[in-house]
Every structure is written in structure tokens, then in C-alpha cells.
Amino acid sequence: MKVNVPDINLPRVVVIGGGFGGINLAQSLKDQPVQVVMFDKNNYHTFQPLLYQVATGGLEPDSIAFPLRKLFKRYENFHFRMAEVQRIDPEIRTVFTSIGSITYDYLVIATGSRTNFFGNAQIERHCLGMKDIPEALDLRSLILQNFEAALLTPDLEKREALMNFVVVGAGPTGVETAGALGELKNHILPADYPELDIRRMHIHLIEAGPAVLASMSEEASKNAAQALKKLDVNLWLDTKVESFDGETVTTSTGKILPSSTVIWSAGIIGNGIEGVLHAAGRGGRLRVNEYNQVEGYTNVFAIGDVCLMLTDENYPQGHPQVAPAAIQQARLLSRNILSMIFGRPQKPFKYFDKGSMATIGRNKAVVDVKNIRLSGSIAWLAWMLVHLMYLAGFRNKLVVFINWFWSYLTYDKGTRLIIRPFKRKAVETKKPEAELVS
């Protein structure tokens, strides 16, 4: 079956993924002489940097998601199809999806990344990721379900495990999540659960490296660590999680933490697609040249988290997997595709680092912009401003702003709802892996 899009006499650009890369590419191709066909398994764009606030009851999921059709309404020659892409065959310039196949003249792979459990099946089974809205909602439900359950159990050890939260990986997501849990502990849960001794709630942030926010400046890292400690977050640096069986975390330093909830933000892996996996390099990312062309092809491109470009002299290990890199690549690529069509030379990509930032609870953030280092309230305001700027849609900006303002005034987080209770994956009978295979 073929995907039914109009057959017109213009080069067809197929875009896989409606993340930052995909939407910026399609937006930059508005009113250009190409047909753009976008696939995404969801009908919305997700603002991933704020997923942790959905998970911790600070924002509604609808505030950080934006319908793709709405984003592209009144775009001529743009077609959206909600579908999963299964594989690509570059030899016949064809993408195979759950709703049929489609040929392309230019293909842009903007599939982003997923949680990397580094092949540890036990950890994958028991930990929660936080890469999409259903996962964030699952985590929100689970946090609240745990406290409801803690209230019921007379077993003190079990209660402690229910009230302990372990966050693995102290990059921006891990730091921000741990900070938000700290806010819950300090300002929300004591009033919601007067019958529980919330002081017994422990938040652990475990990091394999020697510092939090390793990608930022030493100053930012130090400030963040300090802010986390003020929020009662226990920091375990130079520590790896070795196992988690759903009840107990064991670490490389011999520490044993009883906990029902482990949030895994220790790494991501590129969402490669069958058909171009010959180009998959470190972290599952697809190797591209300076024009974002996937190894071996001139009309297949990868941008954003899923690509690995080693030609940018300032980034010999590849670019950071952050929204600005995806956006900048998308914008240049849209021009390069038009250049190819018109026979003009393409321009190589150079990443312009606008800086990086992370927030650690109320009124605290760290910002690195070139040689400027901000922290405290000013950094927090800057963090809010930048995030509102990048958030799609005026209505969303407004609702998120009101939520933040409201939280700031009242120390409250509005949406502590268990709409769909989280059900743990069925626990298999514990047989050794070898037996399971045979």
C-alpha cells in the first residue's frame, strides 16, 4: 500500500519525526518549491525539556505538547501522517511505514533519541524513563501512588522504600528532576500527607562521574550541587548503579538503597532506523558529514540527537544532544536542500553554542553563556524566559507562565492527579537469563 499524498511535480522531502529538528525543518521549507511529508507516531510535538515538570505535578501534559497539524495549518504542500516508520530502503528511495510506503527525493531522519539502559534488561524492566509524555504521566501517577501506599502499609521498611526516590544520572534532566522532587518534599507532601513523616522521604541522585552537570562550567556544577543539598537531595558522585530489582538499588560503591522508584536519566541512545544502520556510530547515532548527509548517501540526512557529526572542529566528539543543535541543523539543512535543488553549493554546519542552563527547584538555576556565569534568581528568570520562548504556541506559553507564577506565589503545584494509575510491567518469575533463553 502506498501512503496517499498528492502526486505533484515538486521534489518530495520526507521528514521522520516531529521533534525540534523536524518541525524547524518543515517550518523553514514553508512556501518553498518542495512537497514536505512528515511522519510521527504522535499527533503532537513534545517540549521535552519540561517533561520533568509534568512528572512532578507542576504542569499539565497539554501545556508542553503542541498538535502538529495546528503547527502546520495553512502550510501549502505540507502533509502530516501519524504513523510509525519501520524501515528505509535508500536504494529505491522508499520509506516503509505502518500505513504504507512512500518514495522520497530527500529524506530527513529526525527521530531523536530514547533512554539508554546500556543493555541492562533488569534495569530496563524496573526503572522509569522520562522521554515522552506517557512516561512522564506514568511517573507522576507512580509518585502519588507510592505515597498513598506508604500510608497504608504498617511495614516500616516497605514504607521507607515507597518514600525513597533514586534518580540516576546528574545531567540536566536528572538534576532538574531531583530538584523538583525536593520541592515536593519541602512544600507539598507534608500538607498532603499529614499522617506520614515526610522527613523520612529520601531523594538520591546517583552520578557515575565526579560532578553534576558535567557539561557545564565548574561554577555551575558547584552551585547546582549546593542547591540540591539545600533541597535535601543526597548526592552520590563517582557511583554507578549496578542493579535494581524493583525494591533495592545496589551501587558500585557498595551502597544499598531501598527504593520502589528509580528514574533513569543516565543516558540516551539515537533512534536509528533499519536501512541506514550501517552508519550507526557511538551512542547509536548515525554518522553524517558536515552537510548532515548520512554516510553513503547524498539525499538522506540525519539531524539532531540521532546524528553524529565529527567534522565540526570545536566538537570532535559530535555535538551535544540538545534542542539548539537540532534547530540549527534543521534550518541550515532546509537551505542546503533548496541549494541542491537549484544547483547551488551547500554550506557546512557549524554549531553556535548559545550556552546552557538548568534549574534546581524554586528560584534557583545555573546559566552558562560564553564566559558569563549566572546563578540564583537571575539565572532562574533567564531559564524561565528561554523555556517560554522555545515553547510552541502562545496559549501554551501563557498557561505555563501562569502555572509558574502561581507556583512561585503559593509554593504549590497544581496537578497532583493520578489520572491513569501506573501499572508495573508484569514481574517475570525470576529465572536466570540463560534459562529464559533456552
Place this chain on the structure above:
Amino acid sequence: MKVNVPDINLPRVVVIGGGFGGINLAQSLKDQPVQVVMFDKNNYHTFQPLLYQVATGGLEPDSIAFPLRKLFKRYENFHFRMAEVQRIDPEIRTVFTSIGSITYDYLVIATGSRTNFFGNAQIERHCLGMKDIPEALDLRSLILQNFEAALLTPDLEKREALMNFVVVGAGPTGVETAGALGELKNHILPADYPELDIRRMHIHLIEAGPAVLASMSEEASKNAAQALKKLDVNLWLDTKVESFDGETVTTSTGKILPSSTVIWSAGIIGNGIEGVLHAAGRGGRLRVNEYNQVEGYTNVFAIGDVCLMLTDENYPQGHPQVAPAAIQQARLLSRNILSMIFGRPQKPFKYFDKGSMATIGRNKAVVDVKNIRLSGSIAWLAWMLVHLMYLAGFRNKLVVFINWFWSYLTYDKGTRLIIRPFKRKAVETKKPEAELVS
């Protein structure tokens, strides 16, 4: 196992249900010499009158739900437990729940109502109800999934079925839902799906009786019918749905409507509980006397949708199953319970009808208050004001107001997201019922 709440020397009032009745009762007992224990299967109160706006993409679910713990924070002697109540044994004054049993001195059943499919298993299997947030979200997902699917199918009949929506029952919920679907058809879907001929979308409102909004004045009914027609809603009065197999609706007048989506708002049934079902009367409602005492008991009460009081001379068939009746009963009952404790006489309940209202799309509503009949913009403003007043929490009021204001200005509805795709119940092999039983 016993539900662990503090054992104090005060009469214990157990409240089942955190709807309008339950929360108003508990609020009225604030700082009174009783212990209040509330059970609800959800950790939030649902503002049911606006569920249809969640289903049609106008509001976030989080805006019309309010965490029960937040509602009752800083209440002394109030205890919430998220649990399902299984049965009651009035002889031993005990409630049995999914988390254990608990004894009571006074028991208030405020369990509300659920969708009444009138025993038609086929209709129950294929139709969607709209009585809680997960159901409203399912409907939202399904509406959008249908349009995504309509885009893909080359089969014209199937496409038509996917674009047809049948609403059964023209009470306030049915009328408001049909109106909101009309708004989607007129203002949203043509821009979202430029490739579909949205004129082929049909909305059918089927009503067994001779008029829409039968509980309101003739004038309101006429105005509503007119407004619905302007919104392209096909009205089928004096018509019953006889069957729906998931693809085709057949009616008592011989009309056959192809449709994938039938929304059932044709009736509700009281949520009785095992142990007091001897008192169940018409519509599954528990018969109570003028003090809301369930037949046969002096310390077991039922309020709101679930109760049937036949002693109020103006309401010989029982009170309307609406929020104001539940709220008024709750407030009087809280005083009556205290009167019983202090040996004072109880007061009989009389319903004070503040009027009724319904909205039919943008800028249109009908309001009956005593002998005043409003319609058009003024009625619509009144409708908004009253709903904002009853909505719990300032943050929710503000966010809902902004959403409405925004929709009004832009003709847009913000949240057209398929967060959790709706999966139809597995279709059983079609055997005659008799065979299934044997």
C-alpha cells in the same frame, strides 16, 4: 485488615465518594467534633459538567480535576483514603474496602451515578460513555484517531463512518457534546485536515423524547434546537437507538446511520453498594427519607445522584440528578448529623431550584432561572460565570477562563492531542447471547 486511621474519641463519619456531595459534606464538617474519613477510587474530584470540553479538545483534564488531598489540607480530623468500597454491613456498622474494613458511626453514601446502558450489552460494548476523565480522554483520542484514519482509507463508506458522530440522548450532556462537535467541524477540523472534505462530517443527536433539554423550559428547548441546527447537528427526536455494532446505528424509526463513534448520554444509573441494595429504587437510586436516611437505617445516608427522595412535594419523582441537589443535601446533612450528635431535631430537606442552563457552542447558551429565560450571548456569559464559580480552586478557574477567552478570540481549541491512543475493547466473536451463557 483494618483501615488505619487514628482511633480518637469522636463520632466517625465515613463518606464514600469525593464528588459534589462528598466534598461539600466534608467541608461543612470542618472543625466540628467528628472524625471524617473519605474514600474515593480516585485521588481527585472531577467537575463532571465540563467533561465534554475535555473530550472535544477545549480543556486540559487537569483543569477540571482537583486533588482531594489539596482540597482538604489543613483539615483536622479529616482522613482521605484512595480505595474502592466493596460492600457495607450496616448491622455491624462496617464498610469493606479494597484496603481493609472500617467501622462508622455515621455513613454517607455519595457515590453518584454511572452511564445507564439499560442492559443492552452490545451498546455498552461499542458506545463510549462520558462520566469520568479517562472516558473523556478516550473520546478525545478516538475523535482525532478517526480523522487520522479517515485520511488513510480509500474506502469512501468507511471514511464516512469515521467522520460521523452519533450522540444519544439530548439532555444537557448530549446537547453540549453535539454542540462542541459542531464547533470542531466549523472552526477546527477544516484547517487541521485540509485534505479531507469536512462537509462530509455528520453529527447526529438522537433523542427518544419529543424535545431536546426536556428538563428545561419550552423556550430553552426551542432555542437549543435552533442553535444545534445552526451548528450542523442533525436532530432526530422521538427516535430510539435500537442497536450499534461498532459500524452502523439502527434506530426505532428505521434510520440507518454509518458511524464509528457513538457517544451514549441517554441516561444514568445510581451507583448502589452491596449491603444497602434493598433500598434501590428507580434508576438504581437508594430510597431515602426527608433526612437522607437510607430506608431502614438512621445512621446510613445517601445524597446526590445516588439517592431517591420522594418526600419533597415539588419533586414527587425525586430530585434532578444535578450538582446543586447534591450540594444542598450535603450541607443540610452535615448539620443534621451534628444535630443527631447533640440531640437536637433534624431538618427535612427541600430542594431550592436555582435554575438550569446548557451551552450550545460558541456564544450560545440557554438559561432558565425561575420565570426568567435567557438565551444567546448573555446566557453564555452567565453559563461561564456559574461554571467558573463552582469549579474548585483558583488556579483551575484562572486556567479555564484563559482557555475560554482564548478560544473565543481565536475560534481555536488548544488540546487536540492523542496522548494515550484509544483501543477498542476486544471484539468478541459474534455468538448469540444464549450460546455465550451455556
